[in-house]
Amino acid sequence: MGLLEMEGLTKRFSGLTAVDDVDLTVERGETKAIIGPNGAGKSTTINLVTGLLEPTEGHVYYDLSDEDAADLHEIREVPDDERDQQQRQRIEQLRKEYGITGSEPHEVVQKGISKSFQTASIFPGMTARENVQMAALANEHGSFQLNFLRKRDSFTEVDETATEMLEAVELHGSDDVEAGSLPYGDKRRLEIAIALASEPDLLFMDEPTAGMSPEETQSTVDLVERLQEELGLTIVLVEHDMEIIFRIADSIAVLNRGAIIADGTPEEVQDNTDVQEAYLGG
Numbered sequence: 001m002g003l004l005e006m007e008g009l010t011k012r013f014s015g016l017t018a019v020d021d022v023d024l025t026v027e028r029g030e031t032k033a034i035i036g037p038n039g040a041g042k043s044t045t046i047n048l049v050t051g052l053l054e055p056t057e058g059h060v061y062y063d064l065s066d067e068d069a070a071d072l073h074e075i076r077e078v079p080d081d082e083r084d085q086q087q088r089q090r091i092e093q094l095r096k097e098y099g100i101t102g103s104e105p106h107e108v109v110q111k112g113i114s115k116s117f118q119t120a121s122i123f124p125g126m127t128a129r130e131n132v133q134m135a136a137l138a139n140e141h142g143s144f145q146l147n148f149l150r151k152r153d154s155f156t157e158v159d160e161t162a163t164e165m166l167e168a169v170e171l172h173g174s175d176d177v178e179a180g181s182l183p184y185g186d187k188r189r190l191e192i193a194i195a196l197a198s199e200p201d202l203l204f205m206d207e208p209t210a211g212m213s214p215e216e217t218q219s220t221v222d223l224v225e226r227l228q229e230e231l232g233l234t235i236v237l238v239e240h241d242m243e244i245i246f247r248i249a250d251s252i253a254v255l256n257r258g259a260i261i262a263d264g265t266p267e268e269v270q271d272n273t274d275v276q277e278a279y280l281g282g
């Protein structure tokens with residue numbers, strides 16, 4: 001059942017509807033790919049969940065019990081204005097218990113949801129290890145606190161987290177290198193380690209292989225697979241390379257003009273004629 005649920009999620013920018021009434025489920029432990037042409041609303045959808053943007057309409061729910069998720073799925077099928085009193089009350093209850101709609105980014109991170117940002121999150125003058133330590137430290141307290149550094153035990157813990165995450169992305173050999181002088185692919189892996197420092201259950205990756213060489217792409221794909229298998233992470237990724245998607249995704253959601261036009265296993269999506277017309281080019 002769903003770890004993350006979206007219900008009627010909508011984002012309008014003045015005249016443009018970037019995300020249009022999206023119902024989507026991310027299952028616990030799966031790797032879900034979101035695909036679709038440029039401008040389809042993939043990044044906006046992720047930003048609505050991770051707190052970088054506030055939805056115009058709709059709701060996001062996190063970490064539901066199976067029973068509650070089943071109820072949500074049932075009610076979600078009924079259009080808003082056709083829901084009876086009982087369904088309205090039930091969904092209010094679910095929103096109160098599980099709703100993360102419109103939360104601030106740091107609140108979302110504390111819930112266990114993280115996003116791998118592109119280069120913006122790296123401090124180039126600090127070492128790879130210091131970058132991950134900073135991120136682990138920020139998570140421990142919700143925000144960075146200087147006096148925390150005086151508490152040795154806590155810092156040991158932060159350093160252990162940093163070691164673990166640098167090992168997970170195979171950067172432990174370069175942990176004392178200044179982040180700014182790492183090769184491009186290593187920088188992108190460091191961003192993933194920074195995202196992992198908050199020890200999330202759910203990790204969003206927006207085009208993690210963009211701009212990578214074939215070798216860097218290969219090792220990133222291996223990494224995503226390992227994160228799912230070894231850390232038990234649930235992963236949502238936006239990716240253009242269909243070969244990569246078919247290799248690592250358990251399910252694929254297809255966005256077109258802000259709306260979900262298909263959602264299912266790779267095989268189901270591949271056979272979907274709407275998808276073939278809109279995206280795969282016939």
Ligand code: ADP
Binds near residue numbers: 013040041043044
């Ligand atoms: P994708 O990631 O699928 O390529 P985006 O989610 O980035 O697409 O964008 C969806 C649509 O919303 C595009 O038409 C884009 O131009 C528009 N858009 C995205 N962010 C903003 C913004 N902050 N202000 C106005 N329009 C935006």
Ligand code: MG
Binds near residue numbers: 042043044206
């Ligand atoms: Mg995008």
